[in-house]
Structures are given as structure tokens and as C-alpha cells.
Amino acid sequence: MTIKEISEKFNISADTLRYYEKEGLIQDVPRVSGRRDYGQKEIDLISFVICMRSAGLPIEVLKEYLSLVRQGDKTIKKRFDMLVNQREILKTKIDEMNAAFDKLNYKINSYNSMMLKAEKKLQKANTTNSF
Amino acid sequence: MTIKEISEKFNISADTLRYYEKEGLIQDVPRVSGRRDYGQKEIDLISFVICMRSAGLPIEVLKEYLSLVRQGDKTIKKRFDMLVNQREILKTKIDEMNAAFDKLNYKINSYNSMMLKAEKKLQKANTTNSF
């Protein structure tokens, strides 16, 4: 697959794909007369990287993890620890986002009843604070 | 409360608090002989800003929202729309993070059984792909 096809498949810019390669995230991409020609192996890797990046895992962390993978079985324990660590960080972020989501929801509902009751001059909403 | 107390209360740097103020997120902070002296109003606002920032809402968006709040009731519909919009964006991000979390979990479990069965030379794990 060409860079354009990959870029469309994953909804990511070709520049970003080249950048990931430059950074060493996606290595040894085959070329056909100079052009990148992604195979299944690369597609699986890109899919993983994009998923993790979308969750905010830093490029540096992914780079180190993939470097460990390339170093073979002796790095399994270290990889495991990395993943567990990243899972914990991710869990914290998800909790924070859910908290913000709930707060947003609460505010939206307040605004909603505020607007519904507006013409009746019943602006009793705005209960906890003013923003 | 002093900037240091706020900084410790919210586990955020004093520099960041000053930065938010410079950016217009937290306005009209009272001073006592030049020093910031945060009151309940400011604390509520900071708490809101930090919650939203931790969920990734951009400073620009928060700034505009808070500016609308200051402009009074005529901006309620616009604020409402902003919040609904941000909620949608946040929902998408939460979904992405949950997907990554599941993937991480799956990998961690794979590594786990890999390591458990290692000495038995039963490295049949690593089922779907190699990283």
C-alpha cells in the first residue's frame, strides 16, 4: 500500500507517517523505486501506534517499547512493566476525563433548564456557581 | 489564599497559575500589597479550569467561554452550544482512550501468560501480532 492509501485508511496525514518513520517508530518500511510500500506487518504496527497515540502515549515511550520488542525475548519483563505503567497513567487520564464529562453534563443540564424556564422568568437555575 | 497555597491545594505550579491569569482565564485576582490573594470565587474558577484542562479542553476555548459568562445572560445559548460541542469532542477522546486501554490490557494479559508459561517452554502466546 502507498503512503496515500495508508493515510486515507487511518485518517492520518502522510507527513505524520513520514514523521513517525523518521522518529524510528515505524522502521524498515519497504520501498519500490524509492516510494514507500507498506505491507501487513507495517499496517499492524501503524494501527497499534495510532491507537496508542490517540490515547496520548508519548512517541518516546512507544519508541522505547518497540525498540525493546526488536531486542527479543529477554526484554519481555521490561516491556510488561512499561505497559502496566502506561495503563496506570491512562487509567488516571480516563478518570479525569470522565470527571470533566460529568461536570460538563451537569452544566449543560443546568443551562437547558435555565433556557426552558427563561420566558417564565424562573431563573432559579445556576445553583452551585456562576459560570 | 496565597499562590503557594493554591498551587499546593490543586497540585499545579505557581507559574501555571500566573500563566492562566496572563492568558485571561482567571481575571481580577485581588492583591494584598502586590501579592495575589485568592478568594472563594477564584478558587471555584480555578477548580473548574483545572478540571477542564485535565480533560484537554484548550485554553482558548475556556477563555472564550469565560468571556461569554462575563457578558451576561444574552450569551447563554452560545455558551450552551459551546459546552455541548466540547462534550462531544471529549466523548470521542474518552472512547479512543478506552479502546487503547482495552488493547493495553489485552497485551498485558498476553505478556502475563507468556511469562507464566515461559519456563514450561510453552510460548504459544503472542497470538495476534508480534509487538
Place this chain on the structure above:
DNA sequence: GCTTGACTTAGAGTTTGCTCCAAGTTGTAA
């Protein structure tokens, strides 16, 4: 009165992750 430490400001610097640019190459279609 003097030192100290925590503040103040304006503004410069840093980090992360792209995103764009310029100049050159290549396969295809007219």
C-alpha cells in the same frame, strides 16, 4: 537597619508533535 525568602513582572526558552517547504525523482498518460 539588614537579610532573607517568597513573591512580583515581562519576556525568553523549552517540549511535543506535528506541518510545511524546497528541490529533486519517478511512473503514467497525452
Place this chain on the structure above:
DNA sequence: TTACAACTTGGAGCAAACTCTAAGTCAAGC
């Protein structure tokens, strides 16, 4: 065979959100 679009590379540029620096101010304790 020449025009064209889509690639290639190295490197510069950019946006967001801090983070740090320098030079100055102030209240408290000695």
C-alpha cells in the same frame, strides 16, 4: 517526450502549554 501528479528527502516553521530567568518588591525576623 514532455507534462504532470505523486512521491522523495532534509530541514525549517509552527502551535499549545507550559517553564524558566532576571531584575525588582515587600514583610518578617534577627
